[in-house]
Amino acid sequence: VCIEVMRDVLSRRNRGVYMFRIDNDYVIDATITGGPARYINHSCAPNCITEVVTVERENKIIISSCRRIQRGEELCYDYKFDLEDDQHKIPCHCGAMNCRKWMN
Numbered sequence: 425v426c427i428e429v430m431r432d433v434l435s436r437r438n439r440g441v442y443m444f445r446i447d448n449d450y451v452i453d454a455t456i457t458g459g460p461a462r463y464i465n466h467s468c469a470p471n472c473i474t475e476v477v478t479v480e481r482e483n484k485i486i487i488s489s490c491r492r493i494q495r496g497e498e499l500c501y502d503y504k505f506d507l508e509d510d511q512h513k514i515p516c517h518c519g520a521m522n523c524r525k526w527m528n
């Protein structure tokens with residue numbers, strides 16, 4: 425099933441989406457298991473960025489800070505979900521001044 429459809433179904437059921445798109449062909453699915461990074465929320469004004477690197481032919485996600493982060497501040501990155509039509513929008517609650525209001 426395509427990731428965009430899964431995302432829509434899960435969000436309608438108020439379930440979190442723990443899938444990270446690597447490229448057109450691969451998605452890392454941390455729904456069942458994964459490291460603490462699976463709990464990082466989306467922000468339209470993120471303090472972290474993500475990169476995908478290949479190490480020994482395995483894809484790895486690197487999360488690094490993109491600005492100074494205050495002690496106790498929540499880590500977040502821009503999920504960069506594909507933009508969807510009005511019927512499949514997932515509201516964003518990041519609270520940033522420049523919040524786009526939707527995650528997709």
Ligand SMILES: C[S@@+](CC[C@H](N)C(=O)[O-])C[C@H]1O[C@@H](n2cnc3c(N)ncnc32)[C@H](O)[C@@H]1O
Nearest residue numbers: 439440441442462463464465466515516517518
């Ligand atoms: C990878 S999980 C992040 C951890 C999740 N918040 C949790 O408590 O387990 C992604 C899910 O968190 C929620 N989420 C993350 N960032 C959000 C945001 N800015 N606004 C609304 N929901 C968000 C959505 O349900 C999304 O599908």
